[in-house]
Amino acid sequence: MAGLRGQVELVVASGKGGVGKSTVTASLAVLLAEKGVPLVAADADAEAPNLHIVLGVDEWSREEPYYEGRVAYILEDRCTSCGICAEVCTYGAVEIVDGKYRINPYICEGCITCSAACPVKAIRYRFQVRSGTLRIAERTRYGFPLVSGEIVPGRPNSGKLVTEVKNAAKKLLGTRDGLLLIDAAAGIGCQVISSLTGAQLAILVAEPTPASLSDLRRIHKLTKHFGIASMLVINKYDLNPGYVEELERYARDNNIPVAARIPYDGHVAKAVAKARPVVLEYPDAPASKALHGLADYVAEEVLSDWRSWWSRYKPRKPEPYIPILIRPEQRKARRQG
Numbered sequence: 001m002a003g004l005r006g007q008v009e010l011v012v013a014s015g016k017g018g019v020g021k022s023t024v025t026a027s028l029a030v031l032l033a034e035k036g037v038p039l040v041a042a043d044a045d046a047e048a049p050n051l052h053i054v055l056g057v058d059e060w061s062r063e064e065p066y067y068e069g070r071v072a073y074i075l076e077d078r079c080t081s082c083g084i085c086a087e088v089c090t091y092g093a094v095e096i097v098d099g100k101y102r103i104n105p106y107i108c109e110g111c112i113t114c115s116a117a118c119p120v121k122a123i124r125y126r127f128q129v130r131s132g133t134l135r136i137a138e139r140t141r142y143g144f145p146l147v148s149g150e151i152v153p154g155r156p157n158s159g160k161l162v163t164e165v166k167n168a169a170k171k172l173l174g175t176r177d178g179l180l181l182i183d184a185a186a187g188i189g190c191q192v193i194s195s196l197t198g199a200q201l202a203i204l205v206a207e208p209t210p211a212s213l214s215d216l217r218r219i220h221k222l223t224k225h226f227g228i229a230s231m232l233v234i235n236k237y238d239l240n241p242g243y244v245e246e247l248e249r250y251a252r253d254n255n256i257p258v259a260a261r262i263p264y265d266g267h268v269a270k271a272v273a274k275a276r277p278v279v280l281e282y283p284d285a286p287a288s289k290a291l292h293g294l295a296d297y298v299a300e301e302v303l304s305d306w307r308s309w310w311s312r313y314k315p316r317k318p319e320p321y322i323p324i325l326i327r328p329e330q331r332k333a334r335r336q337g
């Protein structure tokens with residue numbers, strides 16, 4: 001391929017989990033690196049990172065603690081056990097343990113509502129709480145670096161950790177021309193929003209099912225909002241060939257090129273079990289051939305002149321994204337009901 005000019009962020013995303021994002025990302029990273037594309041891979045699923053497993057990375061060059069936010073705690077000697085904090089905490093973080101009010105640090109979001117309401121000012125905060133770990137493999141056995149993040153179970157703001165993961169990956173890329181290949185979390189939550197922020201390109205992975213088409217629409221809405229040019233990868237397309245046309249019609253109507261159709265292939269699961277990308281473990285498997293086709297498309301059609309590819313497939317008009325606001329009482333009712 002012609003040399004990649006500039007730095008480009010390519011996010012592999014899907015509206016739902018289990019559609020093969022990490023398989024696609026791992027194989028794409030290995031094949032693009034083989035083609036000489038300078039790249040850094042980033043696992044942006046801080047709640048369930050698994051790209052390192054698919055790539056067989058079991059040693060990290062560096063592991064750094066990630067601190068963030070605040071959690072409340074109660075000064076026992078001041079607390080009069082009035083229970084107001086439990087009433088006002090919409091997260092349900094205030095508990096009674098052995099007859100005393102306590103704040104569960106795994107649930108507390110540090111919103112300060114309780115301390116404002118406490119009549120005797122018995123609530124304090126711990127700042128910069130250990131909330132996760134940033135892991136860096138400066139050189140995987142495939143030659144490119146991998147950055148990964150893992151949030152502590154129950155801690156909020158995994159999207160901020162994803163931003164840290166991306167920042168660390170950008171640092172490794174430095175000022176070189178190259179690709180930041182990001183394996184996003186499933187869904188359309190804050191981690192995915194952090195992954196997409198600042199990206200130019202996206203691979204949307206979907207399966208030929210009604211649920212996956214619905215999820216594709218949702219993730220595509222987000223990529224449009226961020227002005228990202230998307231391509232579609234249809235995984236396990238042969239499991240429901242009749243529905244492939246539905247996905248392709250959506251892609252056609254929305255100016256999304258179909259970059260690959262990957263067949264269902266038992267070799268993929270076998271390769272995952274061996275912690276090896278399928279394209280290396282079973283290079284002649286049908287799924288591997290389709291992934292080679294995807295890597296060729298990305299290298300030759302997209303990255304060789306990504307700015308013109310972006311202008312061809314960028315969203316026709318920006319998509320407003322209107323978050324659904326939930327009032328505190330609705331949140332409490334949902335939790336209780």
Ligand code: SF4
Nearest residue numbers: 079080082083085118
């Ligand atoms: S509001 Fe203050 S005094 Fe009342 S239970 Fe909570 S911490 Fe204790």
Ligand code: SF4
Nearest residue numbers: 089108109111112114
């Ligand atoms: S800081 Fe917010 S989330 Fe934490 S206990 Fe107080 S009200 Fe609940």
